[in-house]
Amino acid sequence: MLVIKRDKSTQEFDLNKIKKVIQKTFQATGSEFTEDLWEEIQDELYLKGDFIDVEEIQDQIEQTLFDCNHLKEAKAFILYREAHKQKREKAKKNIEFIKKFIKSSNTANATIDDNSNVGTHGIGVLNAEIHKEDNQGTNMELWENKVHELYPDFDIKIMRNDFKTVLYAHDSSSQVLMPYCMAVSMYPFLLNGLKDLGGKSAVPKNIDSFCGIYCNLVFALASEVKGAVATPEFLMYMDYFCRKEWGDDYYLNYDLKIDSISKREKTIKSQIEQYFQQVTYSINQIAGSRGMQSPFTNFSFFDKYFFEGMFGEFYFPDGTRPLWESTNKLQRHYLHWLNQERLKCILTFPVCSYACLVENGEFKDNDTFEFISQEYSEGNSFFLYLSNSVDSLSSCCRLANAIQDNTFSFTNGQIGVMTGSKNVITLNLNRIIQDWYRDEMDKLKNISNIWKSNTITANLKEDLTKYIINILDRVYKYHTAYNELMWWAKDSKLFNAYDAGFIDLNKQYLTIGISGLNQAAEFLGITCNNNEEYKDFCSLIFKTIKEENLKHKTTKTQFNTEQIPGESAAIKLYNRDKKDGYWVPEDTNLYASYVFKPNDSNISILDKIILHSSNFAANLLDGGSAAHLNLSSHLSKEQYKKILNYAAKVGCKYLTFNIPNSECDDCGFITKVPIDICPKCGSSHISKYDRIIGYLTKIANWSSGRQIENTTRIRTNKDIIQKDLESC
Template sequence: MISSKKHGNFKIEVVKKDGARENFNINKLVKSLLNSEVDYEYIDSIVSVVCSKIYDKISTDGIKRIVCEVLKEIDNQKGTKYAKNYQFKNVLKVRTSKNEFQPFDKYKIMNTLVDETGLDIKTAEKISNEIEKEIKKLNLKYLTAPMIRELVNAKLIEHGLEEFRQKHTRLGIPIYDIKKLINSGSRENANLMHNPESIHKWVADETMKQYALLEVFPKHIADAHMKGDIHLHDLEYAAIRPVCCQHDLRNFFMYGLKVDGTGRHTSVSKPAKHAEVAIQHAAKVLSAAQCEMSGGQSIDEFNIWLAPYMRGLPYDRIKQLMQMFIYEMNQIYAARGGQVVFSSINLELEVPDFLKDKPAVIAGTTRGTYGEYEEEVKMILEALVDVTMEGDAFGKPFLFPNFIVKLREKAFSDENKELMIKLHKLSSKWGLPYFINMLPEWQANNTNAMGCRTRLSGDWTGNTENDTLRTGNMQWYTLNLPRIAYEAGGDDDRLFEIMDEKLAILTEALNIKHNVTLKILSNRIMPFMTQKFGDEQYYRYDNTTKTFGFVGLNELLKYHLGEELHTSKEALAFGEKVIQHIRDYADNLKKETGLRWTVTQTPAESTAGRFARLDYKYYKDETKSVVNGDLTDASSLYYTNSSHVRVNSPTTLGEKIRIEEKFHPLCNGGHIGHFWNAEAYADPEVLMDITKKIAEKSNIGFWTYTKNLSICEKCGKGMPGLRDSCDCCGSSEIQKFSRITGYLQNVSNWNNAKRQELIDRKSNIPRI
């Protein structure tokens, strides 16, 4: 007897033809089979299959159909005879999601509603009866599982059961959209090529985005995102990944490398003994972490950790090793959707004070302290500059890793002058590297950057290493500042009230993501990041940042005050007040919750355009007076990134610095200064002088000199500016490169809004 077997919270009942119900009885099934002249040798296997497939409220016909299917597999002739005896010829078939045909059974609908949505059994039975009646009227030959689900969803709406409809809905993407992705791809992320893996990612992303908006976030947050009040970044990863991390290679150099985090699915490496292996391990750490996180991966103090491995090696050998690393990071297509790892390395001109006395890790042991490897630290940096300067085999710039140099007190000393000139030659040629200014008083003893600009600083707990290493940004979500201005209608008090309302929504969303991530970590869905070295988990999740981003401060000011950041001191002061308000909000949350709340200048690769397009749809009259782009082409519209000066404003570099430096200390979760060097080939010593002035006389915390480039595919010649033909051979086969937000990328991959911004950008180098 299996009458006590459970299905959900109910015993399995069988519905007879007259509507009566009885508990499923295995003895009765055996007797029925024998009466139907089924050979005794088949009885046991038939009963086993029936017991595995039955469900609550199955009909007697449903059981007989299962018997028929099994019999046909055993002996087709006997199965066919059995089917004729029970007249199964005209039964409506359902093509299931498992690519099988099964007879239609209304009780499966009822059970699904109870199991998936929690609907009470009486209402579920009523809906399943109504669906059965309507299907019989349609005179169909077969149904699909999605068709039935759509009919049920419509019936739930008809009965006012929207909450249950949402739980019952099916996620996916229309056939038309899949065809479009196959044929044309997507330009939402310029780092993705159009290939089979990216197509697969885009399709999966759409399903996960729908899941996030239906299941992860409550309706009011999902609606705020969809309307454009806010932007929930990385929605496709909201349920499964945090964003970015600053890695510390010492753990792997001491204990070895398990790229799966467990050693059960991949080979395990002992601690690297040789420099070549250390380089490979560094690349694999970044690619392994990228598999578990949605944003850029970075190694802070890159040349510090590697310095012990370079002891005694000639410069040419060190250069070759750095070349190996650069090519690894530009050729391993291991990241999501068939792309290279979105990687960064933070570099030092000398060993910083907080690391000088720390034991230097190499090959599973320690040899002296990092302060003893000053020469190797400089040689690694110089080698990276030389390799990056050369470009790849076709003469193109290396797109990754983001090359970030920290400028401390000795940066402009005579001993570093030659290396600094080399760095600025690199800047002149490729628009690299990025600089972190460690000189302002508001900077802590260590600061680093990841990906486009997200930032960690050693002022969270006061423990520099815990605050800046093995942790990162959990997530940032973004405010649409121009819309707040439209809704405030010129009223200062109302503007800040609305801002607080939107910040409260972002806070709730970030708290949800925080709790979701805690669950992911506890369930070991991120085995690489949660692996232990000794007794300590690698990933310091408690120190990750929960971050408020923002877009369009310039347009907020233009609408609210009639002035822009660069046109009046009053506008600049009010802009500071707006961002200070967000920072105060974050700081208060920090005190209340004990979590690390910060403010960032959102990179806004797609968000600046999305906000502008939605505002032009819902607030057309207000938007058209401030938005950038071509009003006849909505896809070209965009807002100015974060608190930057409008890209085509008539400002000198000095004016731009004096405006934008106001916001870097406020944006403790990330900031950047983009100084356009679009056409000019600036003299390296002139650029170095500009760098010195920025570092010593401003509060700019992180910046780069952006250079537009063109590379001829035919002859390999590199040219400054965006060219349509080659200066050397006349070919029109030109690849164009520029910085889209915080990284160099081929312009052909950019979305329309960012392409319009590129056209609008105005060079402000070398004037100061």
């Protein structure tokens, strides 16, 4: 008799193999296995015919054990079969993933959580991505268990359903038990080096060791978070070591020769640029602990008044204080150098954010304003944060977190720089609004546009507010449970960065994200531009969430709200809703990440700024909502000055300009504008780079859905912008 195996091959039947299996089953249950028992079982087996498959043999073993009243052994055999079945299915699933990964055009199209920061497509990435489903299962199981522990009367099935419908848990497939993103104090680095992070690097003593060990610091910190690591003080600390090396007035002597032995002429300026190069290229290298991604690194830049407000009470360990003049020279030098270096290599990191104070609707530091406008006109790429006070810092490529305590400590340094998000849960507003609408059908029948000023009633608005609050109440439960998991991990000594004093868990936020805002408004018949209906709708949504955030704040839990970038979430939520029969627009394939629609050709750049301004309730998004102003080409310095002045005047807090960069695949020529033909070699093999949301990456590395969305973005040209500026 031949046995048909699972792979359809055959082999000669061997009764001894069945005997060994049954013997192991008895041994596993602690029962004695004798020859008499074997004879009894063998007599009950019916193994006849020319062919028999493996599953039939195992079915007969299982049934025979029952028939012979060996119930404990039968149960053990069933569990054994199931365990091996799951192992086979998991292996099969992994093999299918490997095949899909190999065939995919890039990593983003092969994973369950795409990320354009992954530029390679090799074995290192494969081994990181293949575990994501397991990580997701583990993370969700831990999370559900904690929710049940804290709220034993809460039905966990509601949570599971929420995350399949109206909510989205960000990066749940990332490594287990990690916070989302962090902005850290570098002071412990000056005191103890990397010792408290488990590293061997000593305390930096000079500019050489500072730059070298800093690179190690970034990778060490990035290994403990899902997303970004911001070091807002990096350039201030670098200036400190430059002054230790060359004196407090080094910035006035950039052309001073510092090496008489080297064949290459070295000046202070050239040596500083060498350090810039060392740090920048190091943080753009891939890391195995991050699935062959570069660490998401963020640098902060400051105008004079923001800097003084932020670091006015700061002391270095040797008792000296930061110097604005030298730090300012260094930070400007770096930003300008980075822009020029990106003509040699399109560097993704650091993501740069410039923080400026605004007073009476104008830039307070006019010198910085002139510098920023000039840099934008030269094609530089960075975010601009405008505020009336020293109130927030960017801890991510689009997320602004409020500064809670800007005091100085000789143990932890500037406390105010410690911020970030522990977790992000996003509301799918399009689905939420449609669910509410269905619940309100009796009140809303025969109304085509319920948000018209003469149609929407105070009662309906109150009903919608209550509906949203009901969902938020569950979100706060989920966030609180996640926060407790973070504390459990910290108390279990799993978070070196927290124990070492780089970051304080109580300084980070639990963030509520927003997605589908445009689509929710359109479903209600609202046009997503600068009009009172849309302003009223946005205000109701943003205000409701912000007020509830404040109500639920405790000493251990604080909440903020941001309009998420949703690199993959924006597509997943759109597709989920479409599949489940909800209305989704046909003019896009995802939910946008702005208050305005990036594919709307009828909205001006000034109105886009208005929609992200205090005039339009955007101040209520205390977690950030950057206005990405997509342009077809760079503007003049004067045009940028007018746009930035307008942003300051209307209270737009967070913005940036996006113009695709291009690189010739044949000769390597790089330009900061989109091109189809290389002007250097004539090749048509051109790779374009742009931001999905936060950081600059090759469009070919984006998921197919994001590449489609990129083709629908409206990029305003300078002539249209000039007309808008003349009319404002």
